[in-house]
Amino acid sequence: MKGYKIANKRIIESLKNDKRFDGRGCFDFRDIKVEVGISKNAEGSVSVKMGKTEVLVGVKMGVGTPYTDHEAEGTLMTAVELLPLSYSEYDYGAPKIEAIEPARIIDRGIRESGFIDFKGLCIKEKEKVWNIFLDVDVINDDGNVIDAGALGGVIALLTAKFPEYDEETSTINYGHFTNKKLPLAPDKMPLTMTFRKLAGAIFIDPNKEEELSAESRLTIEVSKPEKEEVINAMQKGGEWPLTTDEISSMIDLALDKAKFLRDVLNKSLK
Amino acid sequence: MTYTKRIDGRKMNELRPMSAKIGVVPNADGSAIFQMGNTIAIAAVYGPRIMNPKHMQNPVKGILRVNYNMLPFSVGERIKPGTSRRSQEISKVTEWALVPVVLLEDLPGTVVDVHINIIQADAGTRCCGINAAAMALAHAGIPMKDMVSAVAVGKIGDKIASDITKEEEDYSEDGQKAATDIPIAILNNTGEISLLQLDGEMPIEMLKEAIEAGKKACAEIYELQKKVLKGAS
Numbered sequence: 001m002k003g004y005k006i007a008n009k010r011i012i013e014s015l016k017n018d019k020r021f022d023g024r025g026c027f028d029f030r031d032i033k034v035e036v037g038i039s040k041n042a043e044g045s046v047s048v049k050m051g052k053t054e055v056l057v058g059v060k061m062g063v064g065t066p067y068t069d070h071e072a073e074g075t076l077m078t079a080v081e082l083l084p085l086s087y088s089e090y091d092y093g094a095p096k097i098e099a100i101e102p103a104r105i106i107d108r109g110i111r112e113s114g115f116i117d118f119k120g121l122c123i124k125e126k127e128k129v130w131n132i133f134l135d136v137d138v139i140n141d142d143g144n145v146i147d148a149g150a151l152g153g154v155i156a157l158l159t160a161k162f163p164e165y166d167e168e169t170s171t172i173n174y175g176h177f178t179n180k181k182l183p184l185a186p187d188k189m190p191l192t193m194t195f196r197k198l199a200g201a202i203f204i205d206p207n208k209e210e211e212l213s214a215e216s217r218l219t220i221e222v223s224k225p226e227k228e229e230v231i232n233a234m235q236k237g238g239e240w241p242l243t244t245d246e247i248s249s250m251i252d253l254a255l256d257k258a259k260f261l262r263d264v265l266n267k268s269l270k
Numbered sequence: 271m272t273y274t275k276r277i278d279g280r281k282m283n284e285l286r287p288m289s290a291k292i293g294v295v296p297n298a299d300g301s302a303i304f305q306m307g308n309t310i311a312i313a314a315v316y317g318p319r320i321m322n323p324k325h326m327q328n329p330v331k332g333i334l335r336v337n338y339n340m341l342p343f344s345v346g347e348r349i350k351p352g353t354s355r356r357s358q359e360i361s362k363v364t365e366w367a368l369v370p371v372v373l374l375e376d377l378p379g380t381v382v383d384v385h386i387n388i389i390q391a392d393a394g395t396r397c398c399g400i401n402a403a404a405m406a407l408a409h410a411g412i413p414m415k416d417m418v419s420a421v422a423v424g425k426i427g428d429k430i431a432s433d434i435t436k437e438e439e440d441y442s443e444d445g446q447k448a449a450t451d452i453p454i455a456i457l458n459n460t461g462e463i464s465l466l467q468l469d470g471e472m473p474i475e476m477l478k479e480a481i482e483a484g485k486k487a488c489a490e491i492y493e494l495q496k497k498v499l500k501g502a503s
Contacts, residue, residue: 039390040308042343052296056389058343081351084337085314085385087297092337092353135342135351137387139312140295174346 008198008213015201020210022051026203027253029260032151034268036159041175044160044182048152050205052142054086057152059160059182062131063123063170074121074129078107080136080149087141087208101237106136106150106192108233109221113190116157120183128170132157132182143211146219147204150192151261155268157182158189187225189265190232191258194219195250197242202250204257215240218247220254224262229255273427273448277437278307285421285433285487290401290498292409300410302498304402306433308392313402315410318380332377336365338399340388360396361386367400367420367455367465373413382412393436394422397453400465405495417495419488420455420465423480425472430480432487454484458492461485 010021018025030051039045044059066073080103084090095103110116121130134156136149162180164173196206196214206214216238222229231251236242242250276282286307295301298314305311321327338360342348364386372382384406386399397420404418424434426441426449434451441449450470457464463481472480 039310039341039343041345041390041392045343056341058341060343060348062348079342079351081342083339083385083387084316084383085295085298085312085387088316088319094352133342133348135348137341139387140297142297172347 011210011213012199012201015198015203020203022207026201027257029205030207032264034155034264036155036268043163043177044156044158046152046155046159048148048155050144050148051207052140053144053148054139055145055148055152056137056139057149057156058135058137059156060133060135061160061163061172062133063128063165063172064131065127066122066129070118072122072125073118074131075118076107076111076116076132076134078103078110078134078136078153080106080138080145082138082141082145086138090141102146102149103136105146105219105221105233105235106153107134109150109190109192110134110153110157112232113221113223114188114225115154115184115190115223117183117185123167141208143206143208144194146194147192150190150221151265154189154191155265157184158186158269188223189262190221190223191261191265192219192221193254193257193261195253197240197246202246214238216242218242218250220251222254222258224258229258273429273441276431278435282429282431283483283486285490286435288491288494290405290494292405292498298406298410300406300408300412302402302405302409304398304405306394306398306401307435308390309388309394309398310390311386311388311395311398311402313384313386313399313406315382315384315403315406315412317382317410318377318412319383321379321381327379330375330378332374332380332382334365334369334372334374334382334384336368336384336386336403337361338364338386338388338396340391340395344388344391363465363467364396364400364403368403368407368418370462370464371404371414371416371418371457372407373415376413382407391436393434393439393451394453396420396465397422397455400455401491401495405499408499416457416459417492418455418464419458419491419495420453421484421487421491423452423454423484423487425450425452425470425476425480430476430483432483452480452484454481454488456485456488458488
């Protein structure tokens, strides 16, 4: 723990000067690299790198019965795996809150933005619907898994194709894909960024060292269904509170950064 | 009917196109990705680290711990994350495949963790995982006396074929399953075998032929492993 405290002091000083160790300003993302189609058995898949952080995101489709309160809608399930491969402190075993919370945040942005048309995933009302499984697997955790995973989730969904499906036997012919894309509303695409606060300084896209030092965070997920951006989901995390002024400025910045992320995303799909 | 021509057009002893790269997990002490056709495995090594809890330490030699995991989207129907009976067995046989080459007596009181993840599966995943893991161990600078290479040999119909695909694994004749899967790992310098499993039906006289095919295939895999590891230094 002593090591963190030494790092902490250095990090605080660098943030105050709006100059981080890697030369970035407080509101700059690291280099984002996107590679689509990294796993051919998945209906959709992508690798997203933010600096040294890498996540693989895959979409798998299944067919199941709908929830009784949404009888004509398909389902989405989002999971994040902090693989022990990705960081020396991660262990095997049932997902802990450190993996469950990012999965729920990523899920919420996608769900609440209306990006997925769940009615379009209905095969037969009350009986059969498509299930989307969105899996975020962390390959190298150097901070900011939430934003990398959320960006990957949107790209994996956008590039996913339905597998072949035989309605009579209700079986999926896995490994054989149709040309049909998922029922999505690309204009409602959710964009996710997480702000961190440390000793009064606010910054985004932390590396692991900065992430471990941060006192609190706020994730903001926005989409642009019409001309104006709307907020679809928020989550304040960490033990320290935020002031209303800090939250307002984070929201302003989020709207600005959403444009940047939308450009990154569109470029990666070309 | 017999299996005269391989589904993907390869010769019986021909491997799928391979590629490998090291240093793919920056956080790890060593890492590698290995691809055999449409099967892709990534492996990372953390260690040697002091073994905790202390009572699990071995004061005379280190401990090698291996975990094999398939990513949920690496196959047809989604796999639920977490361990299964299958993944636990594969983790163990992979550990046994690798442990003979690791000089654990040089690492008393420590543990070396090997994490293998299958990104994309088209048969031979445990072998591809071993190839990646052996390279990751070398990349991590773990003291080793040999390199391990692995391949899945198969009897498809009445033929021995190297580095079989899922489609070949599922091959049938007259509605009967007609494929036998034999994963093999070889210690390259001694020619010893550190992984051997068999799943199917194998005439005794053909087993030798299968093992010889495995050895020949592993020699090719070894060349790639060496080339990629040397290129890094």
